[in-house]
Amino acid sequence: MQTTLSVPDISCGHCKSSIEGAVGELAGVESVNVTIDARTVDIAFDESALAMDAIVDAIEGQGYEVERS
Numbered sequence: 001m002q003t004t005l006s007v008p009d010i011s012c013g014h015c016k017s018s019i020e021g022a023v024g025e026l027a028g029v030e031s032v033n034v035t036i037d038a039r040t041v042d043i044a045f046d047e048s049a050l051a052m053d054a055i056v057d058a059i060e061g062q063g064y065e066v067e068r069s
């Protein structure tokens, strides 16, 4: 499954690496890419191995709030 999350507080390369690091180490994540200008996180993951809530928790655990649509 492919999803894009909006994370308004993303501002720089540090944000990018901390979020990509935290999400990337979750089992079931196939790819993660933060786009700094758009303040988005694109994630491809195996939904049978990983719940969306766990991804949101990993991002919020780094101190960023995920904007819920």
Ligand SMILES: [Cu+2]
Binding pocket: 010, 011, 012, 013, 014, 015, 016
């Ligand atoms: Cu930053």
